[in-house]
Amino acid sequence: MHVVGIVASPRKYKNTDTIVQRLLDGCEASGATVGKIYLNDLDLRPCQACKVQDGSGCVFRDGMDQIYDVFEDADGIVLGTPVYYNTVSSQMKLMMDRSYCLARPVVLPSGGRIYESSVGKKKKGIVVSVGGSGSNPDCVLPVFDLWSPEVNLVIVDSVLVTRAQLGLAPMESAELLEKAFSKGEEFARSLAA
Numbered sequence: 001m002h003v004v005g006i007v008a009s010p011r012k013y014k015n016t017d018t019i020v021q022r023l024l025d026g027c028e029a030s031g032a033t034v035g036k037i038y039l040n041d042l043d044l045r046p047c048q049a050c051k052v053q054d055g056s057g058c059v060f061r062d063g064m065d066q067i068y069d070v071f072e073d074a075d076g077i078v079l080g081t082p083v084y085y086n087t088v089s090s091q092m093k094l095m096m097d098r099s100y101c102l103a104r105p106v107v108l109p110s111g112g113r114i115y116e117s118s119v120g121k122k123k124k125g126i127v128v129s130v131g132g133s134g135s136n137p138d139c140v141l142p143v144f145d146l147w148s149p150e151v152n153l154v155i156v157d158s159v160l161v162t163r164a165q166l167g168l169a170p171m172e173s174a175e176l177l178e179k180a181f182s183k184g185e186e187f188a189r190s191l192a193a
C-alpha cells in the first residue's frame, strides 16, 4: 500500500505539515510506504477553464503532472490544508481546480448527464484541516466532498483542529499528534483490508 501526503500549507514543519507527517508515520507503522509532496514547492499554473474533459488530461505540463501521477498510483492520500478565510489554502484550491479535466461527462439514455472520473484507481483519503483563531475547521469538508469524486477518491476520515479549540498551536499538542498517528495506522490498515 502506498500513501502520499499532500501538504497545502506554505509553512514546512508547522501545524499542517506536522499533523500530516504524524498520519504518514502511523501509515508506515502499519506497513505502508509513504511519500509527501509540498504543493508550494511545485510550479503550478492556475486553471484556465478550457473545460476539456475528454480524458486527454490538462493542456498544461507543469508540477501538476506529479500530482496526476499520485492520483493514478497511490492507494491513499492524506490531504492537509490550513484554513484560509473559511476555506482551503490557495495551493490546495489550485490543485483542485486543475483536477477539473479528470471528470468525464457521461450522457444517460434519459438525456441527463453525469460525471465520472477518468482516474482508474479508486483511493481513500484523509483530510487534515488546521485553523487558527476560527472555530470551524470543518468548513473545508464540503469543498473536499465536491472535489474528491473527480479524482476517484473517497474521504474516509479527518483531523480537524484550530488553535481556538486547543488553546495552543496544534503541533504542540502531544495528544493530538498521538491521535493523528493512530488514525494513520488505522487508515493504512483499512487500505490493506
Ligand SMILES: Cc1cc2nc3c(=O)[nH]c(=O)nc-3n(C[C@H](O)[C@H](O)[C@H](O)COP(=O)(O)O)c2cc1C
Pocket (backbone or CB within 6 Å): 009, 010, 011, 014, 015, 016, 017, 082, 083, 084, 085, 086, 087, 130, 131, 132, 133, 134, 135, 136, 162
Ligand atoms: C491568509 C490567511 C487566512 C486565514 N484565515 C483563517 C480562517 O478563516 N480561520 C481560521 O481559523 N484561521 C485562519 N488563518 C489561520 C491559519 O489557518 C492557522 O494559522 C493555521 O495554523 C496555519 O497552518 P500552518 O501552521 O500549517 O501554516 C488564516 C491564516 C492566513 C495566513
